[in-house]
Amino acid sequence: MTDAETRLAAFWVETGAPPRDLVFELGVQQAIARRRVLIDVAGLAAGVLVVGAFVLAFGRDALAGAGVPVSSFDAVGPVLAAVAAIGAAMVWFGRAPADEA
Numbered sequence: 001m002t003d004a005e006t007r008l009a010a011f012w013v014e015t016g017a018p019p020r021d022l023v024f025e026l027g028v029q030q031a032i033a034r035r036r037v038l039i040d041v042a043g044l045a046a047g048v049l050v051v052g053a054f055v056l057a058f059g060r061d062a063l064a065g066a067g068v069p070v071s072s073f074d075a076v077g078p079v080l081a082a083v084a085a086i087g088a089a090m091v092w093f094g095r096a097p098a099d100e101a
Contacts, residue, residue: 011030019055042087042090042091043087046088047085049080053077053084
């Protein structure tokens with residue numbers, strides 16, 4: 001090898017990437033953790049909406065018997081059901097692949 005090639009080889013060794021890039025690894029792990037938290041929150045929100053729709057659909061008579069003034073919830077039920085279905089779809093399609101878990 002010539003002197004120029006030796007200097008160039010030394011330069012490439014000095015500027016080479018580290019065998020492990022911890023900043024990149026932590027960034028990927030943070031993105032995975034954020035995705036899992038969002039999936040868990042979406043599942044919890046969908047469950048709360050389903051329970052809320054159930055309460056509004058079947059709990060109206062129980063609330064009226066308890067002396068709580070109740071207005072008509074007929075328009076709210078289908079909306080809550082649609083939001084719950086969308087939340088369930090978000091959880092289903094946003095779940096981690098089998099090889100990631």
